[in-house]
Amino acid sequence: MLRIAERVAFRVGGVMKSIELEKVYNPKEFEGKIYSAWVDSGCFKPVDKGGEPFTVVMPPPNVTGILHMGHALNNMLQDTLIRYHRMTGRPTLWVPGTDHAGIATQNVVERQLAREGLKRQDLGREKFLERTWEVKERHHDIIVKQLKTIGCSCDWSRERFTMDEGLSRAVKETFVTLYNRGLVYKGEYLVNYCPHCGTALADDEVEHQTDAGHLWHVNYPFADGTVFNGKNYITVATTRPETMFGDVAVAVNPDDERYKSIVGKKLILPLVNREIPIIADSFVGIEFGTGMVKITPAHDPNDWECGKRHGLEAINILNPDGTLNDVCPTEFRGLPAEEARFRVADALSDGGFLLKTEDYTHEVGHCYRCGTTVEPYLSKQWFVKMKPLAEKALSAWRAGEVRFYPKRWENTYSSWLENIRDWCISRQLWWGHRIPVWYCQKCGHMNVSVDEVHECESCGSTDLKQDPDVLDTWFSSWLWPFSTLGWPDETSDMKRFFPTSALVTAYDIIFFWVSRMIMASLEFTGKAPFRDIYITGLVRDKQGRKMSKSLGNGIDPIEVVELYGSDAMKFTLCYLAAQGQDVLIDMDSFRLGSRFANKIWNATRFLLMNLEGRNLVPVERESLSVFDKWIYDSLNRNIMTVRHAVENYKFNEAAAAIYDFFWNDFCDWYVEIAKQRLRSGDDAECDRLASILMDILRESMAMMHPFLSFVTEEIWSRLPGTEGFVISSSYPVWREEREAPAERSLVESLQSIVRSVRGIRAEMGLPADVKMRLVVRLDRKGEVAEFVKSNKNLLGTLAGSGEILVDDEGTADVAGAFPASGAGYEVFAFVRDVVNVEKEIPRLEKELKKAEDDLAATLRKLSNPAFLSGAKAEAVEKERRKQAEFEEKISKARAHIEVLKSF
RNA sequence: GGCGAUGUAGCUCAGCGGGAGAGCCCCUGCCUUACACGCAGGUUGUCGCAGGUUCAAACCCUGCCGUCGUCACCA
Numbered sequence: 001m002l003r004i005a006e007r008v009a010f011r012v013g014g015v016m017k018s019i020e021l022e023k024v025y026n027p028k029e030f031e032g033k034i035y036s037a038w039v040d041s042g043c044f045k046p047v048d049k050g051g052e053p054f055t056v057v058m059p060p061p062n063v064t065g066i067l068h069m070g071h072a073l074n075n076m077l078q079d080t081l082i083r084y085h086r087m088t089g090r091p092t093l094w095v096p097g098t099d100h101a102g103i104a105t106q107n108v109v110e111r112q113l114a115r116e117g118l119k120r121q122d123l124g125r126e127k128f129l130e131r132t133w134e135v136k137e138r139h140h141d142i143i144v145k146q147l148k149t150i151g152c153s154c155d156w157s158r159e160r161f162t163m164d165e166g167l168s169r170a171v172k173e174t175f176v177t178l179y180n181r182g183l184v185y186k187g188e189y190l191v192n193y194c195p196h197c198g199t200a201l202a203d204d205e206v207e208h209q210t211d212a213g214h215l216w217h218v219n220y221p222f223a224d225g226t227v228f229n230g231k232n233y234i235t236v237a238t239t240r241p242e243t244m245f246g247d248v249a250v251a252v253n254p255d256d257e258r259y260k261s262i263v264g265k266k267l268i269l270p271l272v273n274r275e276i277p278i279i280a281d282s283f284v285g286i287e288f289g290t291g292m293v294k295i296t297p298a299h300d301p302n303d304w305e306c307g308k309r310h311g312l313e314a315i316n317i318l319n320p321d322g323t324l325n326d327v328c329p330t331e332f333r334g335l336p337a338e339e340a341r342f343r344v345a346d347a348l349s350d351g352g353f354l355l356k357t358e359d360y361t362h363e364v365g366h367c368y369r370c371g372t373t374v375e376p377y378l379s380k381q382w383f384v385k386m387k388p389l390a391e392k393a394l395s396a397w398r399a400g401e402v403r404f405y406p407k408r409w410e411n412t413y414s415s416w417l418e419n420i421r422d423w424c425i426s427r428q429l430w431w432g433h434r435i436p437v438w439y440c441q442k443c444g445h446m447n448v449s450v451d452e453v454h455e456c457e458s459c460g461s462t463d464l465k466q467d468p469d470v471l472d473t474w475f476s477s478w479l480w481p482f483s484t485l486g487w488p489d490e491t492s493d494m495k496r497f498f499p500t501s502a503l504v505t506a507y508d509i510i511f512f513w514v515s516r517m518i519m520a521s522l523e524f525t526g527k528a529p530f531r532d533i534y535i536t537g538l539v540r541d542k543q544g545r546k547m548s549k550s551l552g553n554g555i556d557p558i559e560v561v562e563l564y565g566s567d568a569m570k571f572t573l574c575y576l577a578a579q580g581q582d583v584l585i586d587m588d589s590f591r592l593g594s595r596f597a598n599k600i601w602n603a604t605r606f607l608l609m610n611l612e613g614r615n616l617v618p619v620e621r622e623s624l625s626v627f628d629k630w631i632y633d634s635l636n637r638n639i640m641t642v643r644h645a646v647e648n649y650k651f652n653e654a655a656a657a658i659y660d661f662f663w664n665d666f667c668d669w670y671v672e673i674a675k676q677r678l679r680s681g682d683d684a685e686c687d688r689l690a691s692i693l694m695d696i697l698r699e700s701m702a703m704m705h706p707f708l709s710f711v712t713e714e715i716w717s718r719l720p721g722t723e724g725f726v727i728s729s730s731y732p733v734w735r736e737e738r739e740a741p742a743e744r745s746l747v748e749s750l751q752s753i754v755r756s757v758r759g760i761r762a763e764m765g766l767p768a769d770v771k772m773r774l775v776v777r778l779d780r781k782g783e784v785a786e787f788v789k790s791n792k793n794l795l796g797t798l799a800g801s802g803e804i805l806v807d808d809e810g811t812a813d814v815a816g817a818f819p820a821s822g823a824g825y826e827v828f829a830f831v832r833d834v835v836n837v838e839k840e841i842p843r844l845e846k847e848l849k850k851a852e853d854d855l856a857a858t859l860r861k862l863s864n865p866a867f868l869s870g871a872k873a874e875a876v877e878k879e880r881r882k883q884a885e886f887e888e889k890i891s892k893a894r895a896h897i898e899v900l901k902s903f
Numbered sequence: 904g905g906c907g908a909u910g911u912a913g914c915u916c917a918g919c920g921g922g923a924g925a926g927c928c929c930c931u932g933c934c935u936u937a938c939a940c941g942c943a944g945g946u947u948g949u950c951g952c953a954g955g956u957u958c959a960a961a962c963c964c965u966g967c968c969g970u971c972g973u974c975a976c977c978a
Contacts, residue, residue, distance in 0.1 A: 025940080208975085215978085237978060251978095285977060293978045302976050363975085376976095411907065412973075419974085507972090542915075544971080575926080576916080580908080582971095584915060592926065595940045606937030652917070656925070668942085675936085755944090762932065762944035800935090800943090854922065861921085866958035875921055875959085882922065 019608040019718055025601035027565025031710040035148055038713075043728045044153045046091040046497075054085035054092045055500040057481050058154060059513070060162065062101035063139040064108050067146045069539040069547055070506060072557035073583060076570040077536060077651060078504045079152050083706040084646045085501075086153075087731035093497050094153065095484045097160035098140050102432040102473035103197055103205075103369050109135055109431070125430050132431045136161075150557055151566045151709050153727065158493070160484040162476040163433065170483035171476045172436045172450045174524065179448045183385045184425075186446075190297075190304040190314075191424050193377030194367035195322025195337075199428040200381050202472060203421060204511050206365040206374050215360035216241045216345055217290070219353045220250060223266035223275050234267065234278075235355050237289040239362060240299070241348060242340040244269060245328045246315040247276055249295040251306060254280035256291050270353040271329060271344070281306050298378040316378045320428075337375065382426040382435060382469070389519040390417040401528040402518060405649045406580035409510060409535050416511050425472045432470030439465050478516035481529035488524075498525065502532040510535070534649045537582035544584055560590050567708040568593035574707055575655040596659060597711050600704070603667050604715045607693050610678060614690040616720060621737065626787065627673050628692055629740040630747040634665040635696060636738040639703055643734070646706070658704050666696065669751065676797050698722055699732050746787045750795065753788065753827060756820040757799035760829045763840065764818070771802030775817060775828040778808045779888075784824065801829070816903075819896040823885060826892060841900050848893040855886035 022029065038044060046053065056078055061071055078094065086092035109132045110120055120128045140161070147154070160167060178184040192201040218241060219233040228234065236250055247269055252259040259278075266275045276295075283302055284293050297307030297314035307314055319325045324332045324340050331347075332340050348354040365374040394417050396402060397410065404410045426435060437446055438453040445458035455462055476483070481500050485493040499521070505514060514533060521529035540546055547554040560569045572593035576583045624632070638661040645654035677689055698719050701712040705726045716726035753776060766772065776795075778785045785808040788795065792804045805812055817828035818840075861867045861879050868876060 021937090023937090025938085239978070283977085288977060290978095295978095300976080300978080302978080305976090362977090408907065415906070415974075511974095538972095578917065581916075588927090589915085591940070595938095598940045599938065602938035602941085604937080609937070656917075660925090667938090671937085672942095679936095758943060759945090765932065767932090797935095857922080861959070864958060868958080870958040871921075878921075886922090 019611060019720075021601065021605035021608055021718065023605070025598040025711070027567060027597065027710060028562075030714045031149075031151070031561075031566050034710050034713050035151060038153065038725065038727060039156065041725065043725055044094070044155045045157065046093040046155070047086075047728075048091045049089050051088075051090040053497050053501070054082070054090040055095075055497040056082060056093075056502050056504065057095045057484055057500055058097060058152075059503070059505045059509075060097040060099035060160075060477070060480065061143050062104055063098050063136045063143070063161075064101050064104045065139060066142045067150075067557055069555050069557055069585070071146075072150055072560075072569065073536055073539050073573050073577065074504055074506065075147060075152050076150060076573050077534070077577060079150075079154075079709070080570065080574060080651060080706045081502060081504070081646065081649075082153055083709060083727065084731060086727070087702065087705065087729060089730060091496070093155055093158070093493075095158050095160065096144075096147065096152070096154035096156060097480075097484060098136075098143060098162070099477055100136065100161065100163045100432065100473060102427060102429055102470060103199065103201075104473075105132060105135065106429050106431040107197065107369055120430065128430055146558060149561055149566065150569065153709070158484070162473070162480070166486065167476060167479070167483045168433055169450070170479050170487055171433045171471065173488045174479060174520070175436055175471070175475075176448055176450050177524070178384060183388060184382060185385065186380060186382050188378065188380045189383070189424075190299075190301055190376050190378050191381050192365060192374045193320075193379070194370065194372050194374055195318075195320070196370045196372035197367060197429070198320060200377070200379065200424050200426060201367060201374060202424050202474075205368045207368045208363045209366055210361055211364040211373075212359065212361050213239050213364070214345075215239055215289075215358045216348070217355040217357070218244070218270070218294075218348055219355055220267040220269065220276075220294075223268050226262070226265055228262055234262070234292055235290050236292045236294045238294055239360060240337075240341060241344045242324065242332070242337055243296045243299045243317060244294065244344065245272060245324070245332075246296040246298045246317040247294045248297060248307065248312045248315060249276050249279045249310065251279050251281045251284050251293050251295050252291060253284040253286045254282055256284070256286045258291065270351055271347055279310055281309065299376050301376055304376070304378075314378055318375060318377060320377075322375060338373070381424050382471075384423040384425055386420045386422050386519075389523055390420045390515075392522040393417055393515060393519045396518065396522055396528050402530065403532055405532060405534045408580070409507060409533070412507070412510050413515055417515060423472075425475050426467075426469040427472055428468075429470050432473060433476060435467040435469050435471060437467040439467065441465055474512055474516055477513055478520040479524075481517055482521060482525055498529075499527045500530045502534060503530045504534045504536060506538060507535045508538070532649070535580070536577065537580065539583050539585065542584055542586045544582070555585065555587060560587070563587070564590045564594040565597060565710070567597045567711050570709070571596055571655060571707050574651040575659070577651045579650055579652075593708075596663070597708055599663055599667065600708065600711055600715070603662075603671060604697060604718070606671070607690075607697055608718065610693075611690060611720070615683075615687045616691045616694060617687050619688075619691055619695050623688060624692070626743045626746050627670065629738075629743040631665065631670045631692075631696060632738045633740040633744055634661055635699060635703075635732075636734055639732045640734040642703060643731070655707055658707060662700055662704070666700065669747075670696070672798065673794060676794055694720060701726055702729050703732050705729075742783075746784060749784050749824065750788060750791060752822045753825055754795060754798045756822055756825075756827050757795075757801055757829065760818060760820050760827070760831065761800055763843070764829075764831055766800075766831065771796075771800065773830040774799075774801045774804045775812045775814050776804060776806050777810060777812065777814070777826045777828065778806065779824045779826075781808045817899075819892070819899055821889070821892040821896065823888075841897060844893055844897050844900065848890060848897065851886050851889040851893060855883065855890060858882045858886060 058078065059074065061067060082092055082094045113120060175184060192203065192206045194201055215237050217235050217237050219235050221233040225232060250267055252263065263278050263280045265278050267278060269276055283306055295303045295306055295312065297304045297312055298316040315327060317324055317327050318337065323334050323336050326333060332343060335343060345354060366372065367374055394414060397414065436450060437448050439446060440456035440459060440461050441463040442461035443456060443459040445456050447453040447457050453464055456464060482494065482498055485491060485498050487494055517529050521527060538546065541553040545551060545553060568590050572590045573583065575592060638657045641657040642654045674689055674693060678686055698721065701716050705712040713726050716722050757774065776788060778788065785806060789806045792806065796804055814828040817830045820827050858879050862883060
């Protein structure tokens with residue numbers, strides 16, 4: 001990268017020298033250096049030029065590990081947005097940060113300890129937390145390094161961590177405020193409990209899987225010897241016989257005619273000989289199983305609700321570690337539930353209580369962090385009352401304050417909010433925000449306070465104990481968009497950058513995170529935290545499978561950078577990131593971006609080589625040739641396409657437009673044409689052309705910068721006439737004066753002729769050194785004819801032909817020449833000796849057939865009175881034009897076939 | 904079971920009311936004064952199936968089939 005001073009010297013030096021670029025595009029040479037230069041010059045910080053700010057807060061990666069491809073996709077798309085908006089002149093802020101990821105991080109540390117044969121209790125809370133902070137620091141450093149490696153232009157001076165002092169204060173503030181508003185409460189409820197992690201989980205932290213299990217049919221005898229249907233017992237079916245020790249009733253549906261007579265009777269619970277009643281409750285399905293359900297309020301959510309309705313006791317049969325407790329008969333105490341299940345079944349069988357055992361697959365909840373089967377478990381926990389919060393989030397969405405891209409995710413969002421249940425926020429973990437509640441050991445009062453309490457506010461006792469639990473990790477994440485900007489303080493960042501503009505995240509955390517952020521933000525700031533929500537697809541392998549450690553199909557983003565460079569990765573991901581679509585990739589996919597970056601590099605190299613002896617001049621619109629106007633028109637169109645695409649989160653459309661413009665229009669046509677013009681020997685013309693080439697190249701770099709940040713910056717630094725960094729330059733704008741439809745049409749005609757001639761060459765297999773004599777017959781006189789005539793040399797170069805006659809009178813002798821045709825022209829190549837008639841006639845016949853089919857379709861429409869009266873005028877007009885075109889094609893093709901047959 | 908997505912060239916996918924597209928792959932020539940990570944040319948499709956709406960449907964509607972994702976307390 002050249003320093004700015006050197007570049008200025010190029011500019012004022014008058015006559016240019018050739019600027020040499022290394023022969024090979026080697027991103028490793030400059031990506032690191034450029035990133036440092038950006039950071040050093042502070043260009044990731046917002047610059048206030050007066051416009052409306054554009055703000056994004058980065059979804060904070062968990063400090064449990066390192067970044068995967070999903071993070072790379074996410075952050076690279078954000079970077080593209082950020083760079084684009086920054087270049088449009090808006091004060092642009094991207095806030096980076098990381099998440100402490102409570103349970104996940106704690107698990108990482110506990111796994112480490114386990115390898116040393118230790119448990120967290122062996123270390124004690126303080127030592128354990130020290131160790132966790134070390135893990136956090138280590139992963140944090142790796143994550144930051146990775147984000148820098150992939151080029152994220154976030155403002156590192158504003159980096160945050162969910163357990164920072166400021167954010168911790170925000171968490172406490174939130175908890176206390178919600179408590180005071182009656183939206184946080186403590187209560188004894190049946191919660192999801194992971195015996196492995198030793199903590200309660202929220203409903204959405206439970207993943208349901210289909211597990212193979214059994215359905216045991218167990219007989220419960222009547223207590224009073226009642227005989228019912230010829231038996232002195234009834235049968236219930238259960239998937240979890242071990243929970244029978246917690247049974248307090250058997251329920252039937254009140255409308256179940258079969259059992260009306262036995263409701264109220266007592267049964268004997270086998271193995272423990274406890275009496276339980278038969279009750280009627282409408283939640284019982286008449287159709288399912290025997291129509292009888294054992295009721296275990298402490299271990300099943302339905303039974304819990306049912307028990308509450310009937311005032312039944314909840315008997316907890318489990319220890320916190322998932323083993324059976326002292327309520328159970330001695331022989332089962334201490335056994336893990338899973339093992340106890342079979343032992344109890346055996347015991348039931350031995351006692352003659354087991355009627356039968358069936359195989360049964362059903363949905364079972366598992367911990368989303370460790371995969372252990374989750375137990376419904378009765379315990380005292382803290383909850384957030386969600387309904388009032390959800391209402392606000394729903395109305396904000398209905399009012400259009402948040403918008404999803406793609407829109408369909410709104411269903412996911414709204415249906416979750418509409419069916420919301422209270423959120424269990426206490427976790428029996430050590431890593432996280434300690435619940436800001438102090439229990440008075442004397443009077444039992446709960447002191448809820450942001451600041452540490454030393455004296456009970458009720459009785460004044462100093463004997464206080466803080467709640468040992470911590471808060472769910474999402475209880476800090478849901479504040480992220482404003483806690484990172486300094487809330488609850490009224491900071492200048494809050495005033496300036498909140499609410500933020502866009503959120504980019506994956507769909508798997510819409511519930512966990514997106515909707516909760518909206519709820520928290522509305523509750524505490526009164527505003528939606530962001531306007532646009534762009535939901536990315538998931539990164540998958542080429543077979544469409546999720547990338548995972550266990551499958552070993554993951555791709556390390558850093559390896560991609562090593563192999564292809566950050567630009568190649570970002571461009572490829574953008575190119576593949578169709579809105580709402582998953583991104584299927586393998587390592588080779590990134591060759592797309594790599595090839596493109598290489599193309600840009602080499603095109604630049606070529607153009608810079610040609611600066612030798614040139615004197616760069618201002619580009620005057622009036623002096624532009626048809627080709628010049630055409631390329632500016634192309635650039636102009638693409639600028640509009642890209643701007644529109646980025647502003648609507650259509651990254652793939654933007655990337656495709658860039659690719660198409662730079663590779664096809666610019667390199668394959670404009671630069672190829674320029675090559676010939678540069679050989680003219682006319683210094684003034686060459687100076688002008690070199691200036692235009694530099695102009696287009698410079699503007700292209702700016703246009704492409706959000707997508708290929710490093711290579712465009714590197715090239716920018718080598719181009720004459722550039723100042724500063726491209727990252728801080730202005731995004732190109734569409735300009736009306738650049739529109740050139742007439743010139744576009746002329747160039748397209750010429751392109752079409754060139755392609756026809758090339759087609760003939762290729763079909764004939766003509767060696768490069770054989771120059772064909774050509775007649776180009778134009779159907780109409782006028783501009784096109786003049787244009788082709790004045791570009792005969794160019795046509796010859798591009799198409800590889802010798803002497804060319806442009807015939808707009810239709811008089812040239814073309815006897816024996818090989819024909820080809822397109823709209824408005826025919827070309828005749830004098831290549832009789834090498835024509836392969838056998839091969840060519842079928843090809844032309846195929847063309848003819850296609851044209852005939854097209855014509856037939858067009859005629860069908862035009863002969864349909866309904867079409868003529870019902871269709872828009874333009875549509876009818878277009879069909880007429882098509883008719884003429886197809887007829888022309890047909891007549892030419894027929895003639896050409898005759899010509900060939902005569903050979 | 905509810906909801907949603909998706910089915911277009913061998914592969915990955917754009918297009919979403921008026922002439923079937925891209926990239927990769929494949930085939931044929933070319934190391935043409937940047938790029939073989941290249942240049943030029945070419946092949947390839949009952950646009951899942953069946954109905955309907957419309958002058959016109961890959962595109963809108965309905966049903967079906969396939970695939971995937973999500974939510975859901977049925978013992």
